Amino acid sequence: MLSIEIDGKNYQIPQGKNLLEFLLENGFDIPHLCYHPALKSIGACRMCVVEVEGSKNLVTSCTAELKDGMKIKTNSPLIDEARKVNLSLILKEHPDDCMTCDQNGNCSLQDLAYEYFSSGKPLFGYLQKKRYEVDDSSEFLVRDLNKCIRCQLCVRVCDEIEGMSIYSMVERGHESYPSTFMDLPLAKTDCVSCGQCATVCPTGAIVEKPSIGKARWNAVEKVKTTCLYCGVGCQIDVYVDPKRNDIVRVDGSVENKEVNDAVATCVKGKFGYGFVNHPDRIKDPLMKVNGNFQTVSWDEALDYTAKKLIDIKEKYGPDSIAFLSSARCTNEENYLLQKIARAVIGTNNIDHCARLCHASTVAGLNMTFGAGAMTNSMEDIENAEVIVVTGTNTTENHPVYGSRVKKAVRNGAKLIVIDPRKIELANYATVWLRNLPGTDLAIFNGFLNIMIEEKLLDEKFISERTEGFEDVKNAVMKYTPEYVSKITGVESSKIRIAAELYAKAESASILYAMGITQHVSGTKNVISIANLAMASGKIGKPGSGVNPLRGQSNVQGAGDVGCLPNVFPGNQSVLSEDVRKKFERAWEVSNLPDKPGLTSVEMFNAMIDGKIKALFVMGENPVMSHPDSCHARRALESLEFFADMDIFPNDTTKYADVILAASSGFEKDGTFTNTERRVQRVRRVLKPIGNSQPDWIILKALMNKLGYKADYRDPSEIMEEIASVSPIYAGISYDRIEKQGIQWPCTSETHQGTDILHKEKFSTSNGLGKFIPVEFTEPPELPDETYPFYLSTGRILYQYHTGTMTRRVKELEDTRPKVEIEINPEDAEQLGIVSGDVVRVTSRRGSIEGQVKVTERSQKGLIFIPFHYAEAPANILTLAALDPIAKIPTFKVSAVKVEKVRSVG
Numbered sequence: 001m002l003s004i005e006i007d008g009k010n011y012q013i014p015q016g017k018n019l020l021e022f023l024l025e026n027g028f029d030i031p032h033l034c035y036h037p038a039l040k041s042i043g044a045c046r047m048c049v050v051e052v053e054g055s056k057n058l059v060t061s062c063t064a065e066l067k068d069g070m071k072i073k074t075n076s077p078l079i080d081e082a083r084k085v086n087l088s089l090i091l092k093e094h095p096d097d098c099m100t101c102d103q104n105g106n107c108s109l110q111d112l113a114y115e116y117f118s119s120g121k122p123l124f125g126y127l128q129k130k131r132y133e134v135d136d137s138s139e140f141l142v143r144d145l146n147k148c149i150r151c152q153l154c155v156r157v158c159d160e161i162e163g164m165s166i167y168s169m170v171e172r173g174h175e176s177y178p179s180t181f182m183d184l185p186l187a188k189t190d191c192v193s194c195g196q197c198a199t200v201c202p203t204g205a206i207v208e209k210p211s212i213g214k215a216r217w218n219a220v221e222k223v224k225t226t227c228l229y230c231g232v233g234c235q236i237d238v239y240v241d242p243k244r245n246d247i248v249r250v251d252g253s254v255e256n257k258e259v260n261d262a263v264a265t266c267v268k269g270k271f272g273y274g275f276v277n278h279p280d281r282i283k284d285p286l287m288k289v290n291g292n293f294q295t296v297s298w299d300e301a302l303d304y305t306a307k308k309l310i311d312i313k314e315k316y317g318p319d320s321i322a323f324l325s326s327a328r329c330t331n332e333e334n335y336l337l338q339k340i341a342r343a344v345i346g347t348n349n350i351d352h353c354a355r356l357c358h359a360s361t362v363a364g365l366n367m368t369f370g371a372g373a374m375t376n377s378m379e380d381i382e383n384a385e386v387i388v389v390t391g392t393n394t395t396e397n398h399p400v401y402g403s404r405v406k407k408a409v410r411n412g413a414k415l416i417v418i419d420p421r422k423i424e425l426a427n428y429a430t431v432w433l434r435n436l437p438g439t440d441l442a443i444f445n446g447f448l449n450i451m452i453e454e455k456l457l458d459e460k461f462i463s464e465r466t467e468g469f470e471d472v473k474n475a476v477m478k479y480t481p482e483y484v485s486k487i488t489g490v491e492s493s494k495i496r497i498a499a500e501l502y503a504k505a506e507s508a509s510i511l512y513a514m515g516i517t518q519h520v521s522g523t524k525n526v527i528s529i530a531n532l533a534m535a536s537g538k539i540g541k542p543g544s545g546v547n548p549l550r551g552q553s554n555v556q557g558a559g560d561v562g563c564l565p566n567v568f569p570g571n572q573s574v575l576s577e578d579v580r581k582k583f584e585r586a587w588e589v590s591n592l593p594d595k596p597g598l599t600s601v602e603m604f605n606a607m608i609d610g611k612i613k614a615l616f617v618m619g620e621n622p623v624m625s626h627p628d629s630c631h632a633r634r635a636l637e638s639l640e641f642f643a644d645m646d647i648f649p650n651d652t653t654k655y656a657d658v659i660l661a662a663s664s665g666f667e668k669d670g671t672f673t674n675t676e677r678r679v680q681r682v683r684r685v686l687k688p689i690g691n692s693q694p695d696w697i698i699l700k701a702l703m704n705k706l707g708y709k710a711d712y713r714d715p716s717e718i719m720e721e722i723a724s725v726s727p728i729y730a731g732i733s734y735d736r737i738e739k740q741g742i743q744w745p746c747t748s749e750t751h752q753g754t755d756i757l758h759k760e761k762f763s764t765s766n767g768l769g770k771f772i773p774v775e776f777t778e779p780p781e782l783p784d785e786t787y788p789f790y791l792s793t794g795r796i797l798y799q800y801h802t803g804t805m806t807r808r809v810k811e812l813e814d815t816r817p818k819v820e821i822e823i824n825p826e827d828a829e830q831l832g833i834v835s836g837d838v839v840r841v842t843s844r845r846g847s848i849e850g851q852v853k854v855t856e857r858s859q860k861g862l863i864f865i866p867f868h869y870a871e872a873p874a875n876i877l878t879l880a881a882l883d884p885i886a887k888i889p890t891f892k893v894s895a896v897k898v899e900k901v902r903s904v905g
Contacts, residue, residue, distance in 0.1 A: 005071040013066060020048050020062040028074050031083060031112050033090070033202050034151035035062045037254055038262035039160055044152055046086045047112065050074050058082055084116050088123035090149050093174070094203070101147070101204040105217030108202035109149060132177070137185035139811045140193045140209055140271050145177050148205040154178050154197035161264050163406035166191045192797060193815070194399065195270035196263055199251045210271055210811060211249045216241065224253050225683040226672045227269040228328065228665040229800055231550030232378065232400050233674025233741075234260035234269050238666070238685045245686050247273045247666065256740065258379050259678065266399035268800055268812065275808040276666050276686060280648050283690025286659040293659065298693070298701070305616075305658050306705035308641040309345065312614045318346035318593070322603040322612050325352040325563040326619030327552035329695050330670025330682055332718035334554070335561040335569060336699040336710075337618055341597075342562075343587040344708045348574055348597030349612070352563045354555050355600040356625055359886035360517040361548040362559060364526025368534070368770050370763030372571070373556065375545035376509060377743065377755045378676045382408045383543030386505035388498075389425055390418035390440060390529075391515020391892075396797040398513075398549050398675075405511070414505070416498045418443060419515065420792065421822075421864060422857045431498045434859055435488040437790045438779040438893040440516055444528035445476045445776065446484035447499040448535055452476070456503035458537025465762070466534050468771035475773035487776060503536050507543030514551065514794070518891040522883045524774040534769045540758040550675035552801065553665070557673030560729070560744070561722055565597035570726030586725050599887040601626065601880060607635035614641040618695060619662065623651040624802035624870060627878040627889040628845050645695060648804050651870055661692040664805075668694035670715045671737070673744070677754070679732050680741035779893035780881045783861065787843065787895035789827070790862045791877055799868035807868070819850040819872040822864040823898065828854040836904030841865065843896045846876035863896055 001012045006023070013022050021037060023030050033045035043060035050061045053071040058079065061072075073079065091113060098104050113122070132145040155167040155178050166189050170179040180189045198206045220239045227234040235256035239249040250270055252263040285301035286293040296304075312320055323341045325334045334352070341350040354362065362372030369375070381387065381404050395402030402425070409415050409428045417429040418440060426432045435443060451457055452473060462469050481492035488495075502508050510533060516525045529546055538544035550556050562569035572579040580592045598606055604626065606612040615636070626632040636642060636655035644656035647664050666685040673679045688694065696715055703710040712718050716734040723729045731746035731753075742753035761767035783789055798816040800806040807813050821839060823831075833839060835854045840847050841863060850865070850872040858864050867874040879894045 002066055002068045004066065004069070007072070007074055015066070017066065018062065019050075019064040019066055019072075023061060023074060030061060030074060031115070032062065033108055033112070033149060034153060036153055036157070036200050036263065038257065039153065039156045039200070042152060042156070044150060045090070047083055049079055049082050051076055051079060084123060087112055087116055091122045092124045094149065095146055102207045102212050102215065103204035106215065107204060135185050136209070137187035138191065138193065138209070139187075139815050140195060140267065141186060141198055142207050142209055142212070143186060144205055144207075147203045148177055149203055150176055151202060152178065153200040153202065154206055157196045157200050157263060160407075161261050161403060162192070162194050162196055163403045163410065164190060164192060167197070192399065193267040193271070194265055195267065196252065196265060199263055199265070199270075208249060208271070210274060214241065214246070215239070215248045219243065220248055223683050223685045224255070225666070225685060226553065226680045227265075228553050228805070229266075229268045229272065230398050231552060231555055231675035232260065232398050233553065233672060233678060233680055234265060234400055235680065236265065236269060238273075240685050246277055247685065258377070258740070259674070259680075260400045261404065264400045264403060267798060268806060269400075271811050272800070272806055272809050273666065274810055275805045276664055277689065278648075278808040280808060281689050281692070282647060282649060282659060282661045283692055285661050285691075288657050298691075301658055301660060302698075302701055302705050305643045305660070306702060308643075308657070309614060309616070309706065312641060313345055316613050319349060319597070320611065320613040321345050321347055322349040322598060322606075322615050324600060324603070324615070324617045324620045324622065325350065325558055327353050327555035327558050328619045328665065329558070330554065330665075330668065330715065331557040331561050331673060331679070331722065332670045332715040333618070333695040333699060334558040334563045335718060335722050336696055336703070338562040338569070339587065340699065340703055340706070342568075342583075342592055343589045344703060344706050346591070346593055348565045348593045348595065349603060350563055350597060351565055351600040351603065352555070352558045353552065353600075353620060353625060354559050354564070355888060356518075356891075357514050357551050358517055358548055358555065359599070359888040360519075360522030360526050360883055362564070363886040364523045365530060365546065365548075366571070367523075367772060368527055368530035369539075369546075369758060370765075371757055373757070374547045374549075374676050375539060375757040376542070376547055376676070378404060380542055380756070381405060381509055382411065384408060384413050384507050384509040385543060386414045386416065386501050386508035388416045388418070388502060388508065388510040390510065390512045391517070392511055392513035392549050393419070393421070393423045393794065394511065394513075394549065395424040397551065397795050399797065401549065414501055416501060420859055420862055430501065431494055433488070433490045433494055433498055435490050437792055437862065438519055438521070439488040439776070441521055441525050441528045441774060442479060442484045442487040442776040443490070443495065444532050445479040445774070446481060446495050447502060447532055448472070449476045449479040450481065450496055450499040451503045451535060454500070454503075456500070457535050461537035462535060466769040466771055469535070471773045472531050472535075472771040475775065502532075507541065508536070508538045509544055509547055511547050511549060513549045515892060517548070518888060519893065520780055520881050520883050520890045521777055522888050523885040527772050527774050530769075531771055531774070534771060539769070540756060540760070542756065545756065548675070551795075553674075554672040556675060556677065557671070557679070560673055561726070565599055568725075569722060570728050572726075583725060586721075601882060601889055602887060604632055604635040607638050610638070613639065615639055616643045617652065618645045621650045621652045621802040621804060623655075624867065624873055624875060627875055627880040627891060629873050629876045630846055631880060645698060647692070648808065650802065650804055651873075660698050661690070662698065663688040663692045663694045667692070668696070668715075670696065671719060674741070677743045678741040679729070679737055679744065681734065681737055779890065781879050781893065781895045783895045787897045788861070789896050789898060791841070791843065791894040791896040792862060792864050792892045793867045793874045793878060794864065795868070796866045799866065801868065803868040803870065819866060819869040820853040821850045822853050822855050822858045824858045824860045824862065825854050825856065826860050828852065831898060831900060833900050834904060838901040840899045840901050841877060841896050842899070843877040843879075843894055845879070848872045848874065848876055849901055863898065
């Protein structure tokens with residue numbers, strides 16, 4: 001701590017603390033235009049100047065080097081005059097068009113002009129020098145450099161946070177300005193439309209297109225909440241016009257550096273809010289009458305739903321009913337739905353979309369570590385010496401976290417990428433292993449083989465913290481680099497380089513996602529990664545661990561609160577009599593079901609077999625998200641009763657008998673749990689649209705209609721109940737997470753949460769990590785003469801999941817309006833097709849048509865198709881073969897053929 005005098009008063013300041021930051025935090029009114037707490041300070045605007053005793057010149061407080069005993073003045077005639085001069089120099093070249101500027105009322109420069117020049121006349125007058133053409137080429141941003149004040153915030157945020165470096169300062173002095181490469185229009189650059197430059201711009205030089213004309217800043221209210229999209233869980237400030245019940249703008253919240261670096265957003269989190277007032281919104285409950293949906297009252301819809309569920313339960317038994325919950329709904333809502341399934345209906349037939357993405361993570365990490373979740377915090381990636389990225393297109397699917405990975409690499413971390421496609425991070429990799437689809441397990445067994453051969457194991461960690469290593473050691477002996485090369489198509493020398501990089505590092509983190517999990521061998525893939533981390537001792541410490549990246553905003557939380565067929569909330573087994581008794585007491589029921597229910601894909605099989613008669617779906621679109629979509633449609637057609645709860649009509653709701661009009665995540669209170677196990681607040685920003693209701697209110701009403709008393713007054717009471725029955729959430733309450741989320745396990749009201757799992761012992765019954773030998777097996781369907789291509793499905797940056805929300809956001813849809821079927825140039829040449837041609841892709845299950853994109857991103861023999869587009873549903877093609885342990889489908893490897901339908905134009 002440094003002892004420093006400020007305006008005659010002594011303060012203790014931590015060494016290394018930014019002076020301006022300290023002053024602002026302690027109530028000093030210090031003007032500034034070029035400072036942002038997330039970025040390095042450069043002192044460009046010189047508005048934050050202070051006097052330092054002994055210094056000949058005024059000092060910019062944002063860059064001041066603090067020393068013990070310094071005496072500082074923040075206000076004096078000299079300081080005031082300097083600030084007026086600096087501000088006048090800025091205003092001299094700034095247009096005098098505040099009344100027509102979209103940032104009027106939300107402009108830092110305007111605020112300072114009012115403060116320092118109440119008469120309206122700067123020291124030097126106005127010059128109004130127009131020099132630049134306005135760039136409105138982007139779907140999302142407008143750049144008017146005539147309003148630029150050279151603060152360089154756009155340059156710095158794009159470089160330091162986003163890692164794209166789209167802008168750089170060109171020219172010198174008063175002629176300098178932030179330019180794109182070759183002064184290209186923004187739409188012609190590699191800009192990923194994260195919008196962070198607009199967030200930090202203190203004037204109207206960069207404004208957001210969707211906000212233009214919407215903002216009346218004196219009437220706008222700000223609400224902090226959690227982003228509704230991927231599992232990163234970015235904290236965002238939502239600016240809303242309460243009179244119009246509409247969102248004006250979204251910014252990354254500066255209060256939460258640990259999640260999204262105090263400012264970061266992606267294009268969906270920043271601009272993907274336009275769906276909330278879309279005319280397609282389901283605004284009232286609907287019932288199907290003579291094949292057509294009709295608006296009904298809430299009582300009528302809920303009475304009908306309750307009666308049908310009760311009748312089917314009495315006629316066929318509780319296990320004839322199944323429930324699908326949602327990773328886009330809150331923890332509280334998911335908890336209520338699984339409670340309805342178990343405590344009211346009496347079945348464990350409850351599942352959610354984790355079954356389609358990370359069920360193998362939960363199974364594999366539970367078997368090895370005792371906890372099926374990300375071991376380390378997202379912020380911790382910047383401590384890694386080596387980062388392994390496998391089966392995750394991080395910069396597109398988890399963009400804000402992808403930027404953290406790039407930052408870590410720029411700061412010296414070595415990156416290993418294992419992926420059949422050329423993802424963006426391959427450009428940053430020290431070594432890229434471009435393997436054949438579905439061969440990841442062989443690579444990790446190969447890494448372990450090399451580590452054993454070269455004596456790179458952490459013998460102490462293995463002996464003290466684990467069990468079963470000898471079985472794994474014997475199993476991997478045949479996985480020599482040469483043997484693995486034959487399986488994967490990767491050069492043996494590259495495999496050795498990557499293995500040595502990982503093993504020799506002091507700290508190394510493994511990141512993975514659905515490229516690892518969505519296989520018949522998904523659980524074994526995860527186990528092989530866990531084996532590698534334990535053998536190298538890279539678990540339970542900073543910069544290391546096994547870190548699965550969850551795809552949707554609350555996919556982690558939905559599983560945590562019990563929306564899985566084999567566990568109650570808190571990952572407590574339904575097979576345990578003690579656990580069942582505990583929940584019977586808590587829920588005041590008897591005879592909770594004692595055998596695991598059906599997983600989501602098994603439910604659909606059971607519908608066709610006639611065993612499942614009724615289905616209740618909350619916020620899911622299985623017709624689009626399940627493998628073999630034709631099979632899913634047949635299953636829904638076979639039901640006696642189907643109730644769906646959603647915010648938009650989709651390919652699944654059309655099969656429903658009743659649709660309950662739900663509210664979006666912007667219209668409710670609750671919590672999400674992000675991919676790093678952090679439980680964070682979701683706050684209501686808007687009133688529910690039309691006659692829709694938050695899901696928790698609908699479920700509460702349904703529980704009462706079903707004869708189970710539910711009297712929750714607000715979601716905080718539901719969280720209190722979750723905490724009372726789930727040890728890992730025991731210390732979570734709304735009061736404790738008001739400002740900052742807490743990572744589970746949080747076992748008491750005084751516990752601070754857990755940033756890194758397994759520091760001293762694993763979460764297994766005996767505290768030891770469990771090595772499990774796993775063998776590589778080929779995917780169940782491989783290319784052959786009839787179907788000569790691999791097919792892999794996935795997501796793209798500008799769309800999300802089944803497109804329910806993003807395809808109703810004009811700017812996102814205009815950017816990527818059609819499916820693009822990626823194919824390698826050599827394959828395209830052999831087929832006689834070029835980019836823009838329409839092709840038919842056919843598997844053994846069906847066909848779709850779409851436009852081709854010829855690209856080196858796909859290796860020869862691989863077709864990649866995003867699954868967001870209902871008019872070209874990729875999951876018609878995919879295989880419904882299941883992992884025998886996790887019951888997850890194999891989305892990443894199917895066999896297809898490609899035929900040209902018509903030429904471009």
